Amino acid sequence: MSTSRGSNVRKRPQKHQNRTAFKNDLHDTSHKTKFLNSLEVTGVCARCKDIIEWKIKYKKYKPLTAPRKCVTCEQKTVKYAYHLMCTQCAKDKQICAKCCKPVESTVADVVEDSQNADLKEMLKDLPERKRRTILRHINKQEDGQQKVTPEIMAKLEKMLSETGVDDDFNFSDEDDDFPESDDQSI
Structure with a gap:
């Protein structure tokens, strides 16, 4: 047994530990x-x-x-x-088909999930500093819920239109300060 008599605390880790995660289609391609x-x-x-x-x-x-x-x-x-x-x-x-309890998922939740997906896509294009600014505005809302309001979406779209391509990270061949080397061996 895994525990000794009179004690319900096990002192050792489990004997057989999985090295890889289970994949249900690893050997079965039916x-x-x-x-x-x-x-x-x-x-x-x-x-x-x-x-x-x-x-x-x-x-x-x-x-x-x-x-x-x-x-x-x-x-x-x-x-x-x-x-x-x-x-x-x-x-x-409007109840669960398995447990027959009321389902909390409404149309508003589905719309909010799609807005969150759009927000993530927009945030992906922003620089880190502006991304954190938007996330701070979302977390600061007075009602405590982290919802995306139209004001935040407007700020995000404004930042996206301003950003375009960031000049700080624009690397071109004309700005090179280093002379080109001709395959010199050291």
């Missing part, structure tokens, strides 16, 4: 594995999504062979494993 890896989990809450993605990642996901019966409409319309409700009923009632 159609089923490719399908499961391309499967996008939607219509469930964040916790259930994590659970299903874990099952897919570690080859524990067992897809349905035939549609199951939905617990609300009682039709055979459940097409995804581990779901209790069909996607239409879950969407209508």
